[in-house]
Amino acid sequence: MLGINPFFQSPQWLWLFAALAIPIAIHLLRRSNPQQISFAAVQWIQRYAQSRARRPVVDNKWLLLLRLLLVALLVLLLAQPLIKRALYPQEAVILVDPGLAAADANAFIHSSLPQLAEVKHKVLWLSPETAEITSPPPQYTDLWKTLSRLSHRADLRRAHILLANDTFPASHRALQISPHWQWHSLHRPSRVQSPILPRIAVMGKAPSWWTPVLEDWRDTMPQLSVKTLEPEAAPKAQQTDWLIYTGSTPLPQTVMDFVSSGGLLITDKHTQGPDNFNFATVDKNPLVQAAPVGRGSWLRYGSDWHNAEFYRRADLPDVLWQQWSAQDWPLQHRNRSQWSGNTAIGIPVTDSAVERHRSEPLQSWLIAALLILLTLERLLALTQPPAHAADRNSGETHHG
Numbered sequence: 001m002l003g004i005n006p007f008f009q010s011p012q013w014l015w016l017f018a019a020l021a022i023p024i025a026i027h028l029l030r031r032s033n034p035q036q037i038s039f040a041a042v043q044w045i046q047r048y049a050q051s052r053a054r055r056p057v058v059d060n061k062w063l064l065l066l067r068l069l070l071v072a073l074l075v076l077l078l079a080q081p082l083i084k085r086a087l088y089p090q091e092a093v094i095l096v097d098p099g100l101a102a103a104d105a106n107a108f109i110h111s112s113l114p115q116l117a118e119v120k121h122k123v124l125w126l127s128p129e130t131a132e133i134t135s136p137p138p139q140y141t142d143l144w145k146t147l148s149r150l151s152h153r154a155d156l157r158r159a160h161i162l163l164a165n166d167t168f169p170a171s172h173r174a175l176q177i178s179p180h181w182q183w184h185s186l187h188r189p190s191r192v193q194s195p196i197l198p199r200i201a202v203m204g205k206a207p208s209w210w211t212p213v214l215e216d217w218r219d220t221m222p223q224l225s226v227k228t229l230e231p232e233a234a235p236k237a238q239q240t241d242w243l244i245y246t247g248s249t250p251l252p253q254t255v256m257d258f259v260s261s262g263g264l265l266i267t268d269k270h271t272q273g274p275d276n277f278n279f280a281t282v283d284k285n286p287l288v289q290a291a292p293v294g295r296g297s298w299l300r301y302g303s304d305w306h307n308a309e310f311y312r313r314a315d316l317p318d319v320l321w322q323q324w325s326a327q328d329w330p331l332q333h334r335n336r337s338q339w340s341g342n343t344a345i346g347i348p349v350t351d352s353a354v355e356r357h358r359s360e361p362l363q364s365w366l367i368a369a370l371l372i373l374l375t376l377e378r379l380l381a382l383t384q385p386p387a388h389a390a391d392r393n394s395g396e397t398h399h400g
Contacts, residue, residue, distance in 0.1 A: 013078035023067040060384055066377040073370045081362050092121035093159040095130070095150070098137040100164050100186055105133060108162065108186055116160070126150075126161070144332055148176035151349045160184060174326075175346035196334050197221055198264075198324075199239065203229040203255075204246030207268075209311025216317040237263040237296065241331055242324055245271060260294030262330045268305040273298070282323055290327045297327045 008014070094116065096105040110117045124130040127138040128146055143163075150156050158180045165187050202210070206228075217224055229235060231247050234254040242264045245255060251265075251273045259265045277298065279289040287302035303310055313319070325331070 008079045008081050010078060010080050013075060016075045016078065017072065019071050019075070020068055023064060023071060060380075063377065063380050063384065066373055066380060069373050070370065070377060073366055073373065077363065077366050077370070081366075083362055090122070090155050091158050092116050092119050093156060094121065094123045094162055095126040095156070095159050096123060096133055096162045097126050097143065097164045097186075098139075098141050100162065102133045102137070104186060105162055108184070112184065113160065126163075130156070140329075142329060142332060144175065144326075151176045151178045151181075152353060152355050154354045157181075157351075157354065162186065174322075176349050177346040179348040196331065197224050198241035198328060198331055200224070200226045200242045200244070201229050201235060201240040202226070202244045202246075203233065203235065204231060206244070207246065207305050207311065209305070209316060210244070213311075213317045213320060217321070234258075235263065237261040237330075241328060242266060247271075250274075256293070259296040259298055262295040264296055264324060264328045264331075265293070265298045266300075266324060267298070268301045269303060271300070282326070288323060295330070297329065299324065299327045 094105075094109060094113070096102075105123065109121075109123065123133040125133055125135070125137055125141075126143060126146060127141045128149060129138070130150070131138070147161070150159075157178045159178070160182045162184045163186070165185055214224075214226060227240075229240075229243075235243050235258040237258055238261075240258070240263060243255070243258060244266045245251070246267070247255075249270060249272050251271060255265065256273070277291040277293065279291040279300065282288040282290050282299070288299070289302060290297055290299045301310075305311070
């Protein structure tokens with residue numbers, strides 16, 4: 001089965017090809033029972049006719065073939081076959097921030113990019129699926145991860161990127177980009193806007209490093225909001241973005257509800273939760289892991305953050321802010337309008353790391369073929385006389 005995985009999304013359904021035996025069995029069982037008619041002049045071939053009658057003759061071979069094809073198409077739809085398509089760089093492609101209106105994006109293209117408006121160009125939403133802009137805009141798109149992902153596609157290497165605003169978030173240096181992208185922004189405010197700051201809460205005894213880290217943050221972000229919650233409190237994602245938790249373990253259900261509804265939970269190794277979370281390493285550091293939980297995420301440090309080795313670092317405030325910001329998906333979405341189109345700084349993806357082929361599903365073609373074959377099968381089945389009618393007609397002809 002491993003050898004065919006690249007060609008099917010769900011190869012486990014291929015065993016259903018055994019169902020092809022069902023239409024064959026039905027056709028054999030529903031054969032009309034032949035009537036025995038004696039002809040005196042042809043008795044010398046009676047033995048040959050009886051031997052032929054014992055053979056399993058299949059009636060309506062074309063109808064049987066259509067039904068076999070229908071079964072095969074149904075199995076292929078379940079197995080979801082894939083086809084590899086070569087990708088080539090396209091010059092006239094515009095990826096539009098989903099935060100923009102399609103009409104505004106088209107107006108910008110015709111006014112600011114006349115060289116593209118005069119040729120056949122593609123306008124796609126800046127999303128993992130890169131759907132046409134004529135379709136509804138995707139919801140809750142993580143532009144940060146989307147841009148890094150699309151930078152590896154060969155067909156988008158020379159695309160134009162149209163973003164909503166002209167200010168990047170602080171962690172833009174980790175963005176993976178194509179060195180051939182051309183950046184644009186629809187709105188350029190006259191003054192630099194402050195990014196949306198997270199609302200932070202602490203539940204339990206704060207670690208020793210928390211006070212100096214908070215002082216450092218407030219020197220550069222005086223409007224940062226921080227509050228302390230009682231252990232029995234029920235944090236709400238609508239009121240708190242980051243929750244630093246050092247309370248009892250296992251995690252209370254109120255804290256799990258906070259994460260599931262979109263909050264960021266931050267703990268160390270002492271806090272345990274359910275075992276079904278899929279933690280992944282952050283910043284290639286095995287001691288920092290994150291896992292998605294509902295609409296939020298859980299960031300867990302694999303060491304004791306009360307230990308002096310954890311917080312005696314000059315760069316601790318910057319490191320913590322970057323790690324926490326990267327895991328706060330709702331906050332990234334709210335900050336999307338603060339991205340910049342004129343000063344893109346990131347990690348260029350080399351041509352050798354580009355994806356040259358892309359697997360695409362064949363579902364639409366299979367569904368069209370299934371409808372056509374189903375129509376043909378019904379038309380052919382309706383034109384076939386019933387078996388008992390055919391027998392009766394043959395009998396009447398004989399007696400006549």
